[in-house]
Amino acid sequence: MEEPFDCIIVGGGIAGLSAAMTLARGGARFLLIERGEFCGAKNVSGGVLWGTDLQRLVPGYADDPDAGFERFVNHRRLTFLDDDSAFSVDFKSTRFDEKPYGGVTVLRAVFDAWLAGKVQQAIDESPYPDESFLATDVLVEEVLMEDGRAVGIRAGDEEFRANCVLLAEGVNNLLTRQVGLENPFVDADHVAVGVKEVLRMDVDRLADRFQLCGRSGLTNEFVGAATKGVEGGGFLYTNRDSLSVGLVIGMKDLREKGGTPYDLLNHFKAHPAIRDMIQGAETVEYSAHVVSTGDIRGLPKELYGDGVLIAGEAAHLLMNAGKAIQGMDYAMRSGMLAAETVLEARKAGDFSSAMMSNYRKALDASYIMHDMRSFQDAVHLLHSEPMFSNVPNVLCDFGRQFFAVRSEPTPKALSMMHAAVKRHASYWDLVKLGIKAARAL
Ligand SMILES: Cc1cc2nc3c(=O)[nH]c(=O)nc-3n(C[C@H](O)[C@H](O)[C@H](O)COP(=O)(O)OP(=O)(O)OC[C@H]3O[C@@H](n4cnc5c(N)ncnc54)[C@H](O)[C@@H]3O)c2cc1C
Structure with missing residues (x-):
C-alpha cells in the first residue's frame, strides 16, 4: 500500500492554498484537491x-508588478443612501500607501490562480517536489472515516x-x-447571498473618476436604499481596469x-449615486454565492476531530460588522494555523x-476569534432594521438640509437634525441605537 499523505486539503480557495503554502514550506507531503478547472474558477468575493x-x-x-492583486486600498468610503441622496463618510490617507498594505482588491479567478502558482513554486523547492500535488477539476465526494477518524x-x-x-x-x-461537525441544515440567519458584477472601465x-494614482484604490460600502428595504448592503471596489x-x-x-438578488442588484446600479460612478462601464462578469453573516452561533459544533480540521468559511469564519467584510483574511490565517x-502532528x-x-x-488566541467575539x-x-432604513433616511434628510444653500434664513444644524429625526425615526x-453602536464598536 502506498504511504499516506501527511494531509489532504479539500478546496483550493484562499484557506486551502494558504494551508498548502505552509505545508510545503514545512516539508510535509500533501495533496490539495480543487473541484474547479483551476484555483479561483469557482470563487466569488467582493x-x-x-x-x-x-x-x-x-x-x-x-x-x-505581476502579483495577483488589483489595487491597494488607500481610500475608504461608507455611504448611506435613501432613494435620491447619498451621505458619505470618506477617509483617505497616504499612510495607507505604505507597505505592507492593509488591504488589496482582488479578482479571485486571477488572485487564486496566482497564489496557486506560488504554492507550486514552494512545492518545487520543498523536500517532496514529486510527492505533493495540486489537483484541479476533481470533486471530493466523501471523507473516508474509520473508527470515527478521517483517513482520506x-x-x-x-x-x-x-x-x-x-x-x-x-x-x-x-x-x-458529512463528518458530523456541522448540522445537516444551516440556519438561514447565519448565511446571506452575495451577488456581484465586474464592470470593465x-x-x-x-483613475480620473475615482482619483486613483498608480495602483491605489478605493473601497466604498453602502447601506440603505441600496437593498430596497431588505437587510443587507452594497459595495463598489476599484480593480486595475474594472x-x-x-x-x-x-x-x-x-x-x-420577496424579490430576487439580481432585481436588487439592478435597483442598486440604477441608484443615482451608483449610476454616476459606473457610467460608461460594461458588465463582463456576473456571479452569485452564499456568504456567512459573521454570526458566531453559525460556527460548526467543533473545528477539529480525529484526523480532521476545518478552515476558512467552511468553518463560517467571517466578520462583517459594517467596517469591512473579512472572510478572505480569516481564510488565510485559519488555513495557515x-x-x-x-506540521506539529506530523512531528509528533x-x-x-x-x-x-x-x-x-x-485560532482562539488569534485576532479572528478575538474579533468575532468582541464585535458580535x-x-x-x-443586521437590524434601523441600520438599513431609519439611519440612512435620517442622515440623507439631514444632508439635504445642511448642504443646501437657499436665499432664506438658515436653521441651526441641531434643528435640522431634529426635523430629520421626526420625519424618519424617534429620538x-x-x-438606544447610538448607545448600542457605541458599545458594539
Ligand atoms: C459577494 C461576496 C462578496 C465578498 N466580499 C468579500 C470581501 O470584500 N472581503 C473578504 O475578505 N471576503 C469577502 N467575501 C467572503 C470571501 O469570499 C470568503 O470568506 C472566502 O472566499 C472564503 O475562503 P475559503 O478559502 O474558505 O473558501 P472559498 O474561497 O469558497 O474556497 C473553497 C474552495 O473549495 C472548493 N471546493 C468546495 N467543495 C469541494 C469539493 N468537495 N471538492 C473539491 N473542491 C471543493 C471550491 O471550488 C472553492 O475553490 C465575499 C463573499 C461574497 C459571496
Missing part, C-alpha cells in the same frame, strides 16, 4: 483581502489516504456536515420580503483529536 498576512505568505509580493477521501472511484484531512471547502460545507477613466459592484443580502429577510497544527506522529485541538487553541453586537446591530429609538 473583494478586498484585508490585513497583512499576504506579506507573510508571499514575502515582497507588493513589489512584483474519495473522488469518483478513486480513494486517497492521508494522516489527516483539512476541509477548506468554503461556505457550502457538505463534507464538514477604461483605465484612465477609472469595478466590482455588488450586494450582500440577508437570505431570511429576502425570503420574507491549521497547517501549522498538521499523532493526528488524534487531542493534537488537532491545538488548532482550535491557536456590531454584527447583530448591522428614543436613535438614542
Whole structure:
C-alpha cells in the first residue's frame, strides 16, 4: 500500500492554498484537491483581502508588478443612501500607501490562480517536489472515516489516504456536515447571498473618476436604499481596469420580503449615486454565492476531530460588522494555523483529536476569534432594521438640509437634525441605537 499523505486539503480557495503554502514550506507531503478547472474558477468575493498576512505568505509580493492583486486600498468610503441622496463618510490617507498594505482588491479567478502558482513554486523547492500535488477539476465526494477518524477521501472511484484531512471547502460545507461537525441544515440567519458584477472601465477613466494614482484604490460600502428595504448592503471596489459592484443580502429577510438578488442588484446600479460612478462601464462578469453573516452561533459544533480540521468559511469564519467584510483574511490565517497544527502532528506522529485541538487553541488566541467575539453586537446591530432604513433616511434628510444653500434664513444644524429625526425615526429609538453602536464598536 502506498504511504499516506501527511494531509489532504479539500478546496483550493484562499484557506486551502494558504494551508498548502505552509505545508510545503514545512516539508510535509500533501495533496490539495480543487473541484474547479483551476484555483479561483469557482470563487466569488467582493473583494478586498484585508490585513497583512499576504506579506507573510508571499514575502515582497507588493513589489512584483505581476502579483495577483488589483489595487491597494488607500481610500475608504461608507455611504448611506435613501432613494435620491447619498451621505458619505470618506477617509483617505497616504499612510495607507505604505507597505505592507492593509488591504488589496482582488479578482479571485486571477488572485487564486496566482497564489496557486506560488504554492507550486514552494512545492518545487520543498523536500517532496514529486510527492505533493495540486489537483484541479476533481470533486471530493466523501471523507473516508474509520473508527470515527478521517483517513482520506474519495473522488469518483478513486480513494486517497492521508494522516489527516483539512476541509477548506468554503461556505457550502457538505463534507464538514458529512463528518458530523456541522448540522445537516444551516440556519438561514447565519448565511446571506452575495451577488456581484465586474464592470470593465477604461483605465484612465477609472483613475480620473475615482482619483486613483498608480495602483491605489478605493473601497466604498453602502447601506440603505441600496437593498430596497431588505437587510443587507452594497459595495463598489476599484480593480486595475474594472469595478466590482455588488450586494450582500440577508437570505431570511429576502425570503420574507420577496424579490430576487439580481432585481436588487439592478435597483442598486440604477441608484443615482451608483449610476454616476459606473457610467460608461460594461458588465463582463456576473456571479452569485452564499456568504456567512459573521454570526458566531453559525460556527460548526467543533473545528477539529480525529484526523480532521476545518478552515476558512467552511468553518463560517467571517466578520462583517459594517467596517469591512473579512472572510478572505480569516481564510488565510485559519488555513495557515491549521497547517501549522498538521506540521506539529506530523512531528509528533499523532493526528488524534487531542493534537488537532491545538488548532482550535491557536485560532482562539488569534485576532479572528478575538474579533468575532468582541464585535458580535456590531454584527447583530448591522443586521437590524434601523441600520438599513431609519439611519440612512435620517442622515440623507439631514444632508439635504445642511448642504443646501437657499436665499432664506438658515436653521441651526441641531434643528435640522431634529426635523430629520421626526420625519424618519424617534429620538428614543436613535438614542438606544447610538448607545448600542457605541458599545458594539
Ligand atoms: C459577494 C461576496 C462578496 C465578498 N466580499 C468579500 C470581501 O470584500 N472581503 C473578504 O475578505 N471576503 C469577502 N467575501 C467572503 C470571501 O469570499 C470568503 O470568506 C472566502 O472566499 C472564503 O475562503 P475559503 O478559502 O474558505 O473558501 P472559498 O474561497 O469558497 O474556497 C473553497 C474552495 O473549495 C472548493 N471546493 C468546495 N467543495 C469541494 C469539493 N468537495 N471538492 C473539491 N473542491 C471543493 C471550491 O471550488 C472553492 O475553490 C465575499 C463573499 C461574497 C459571496
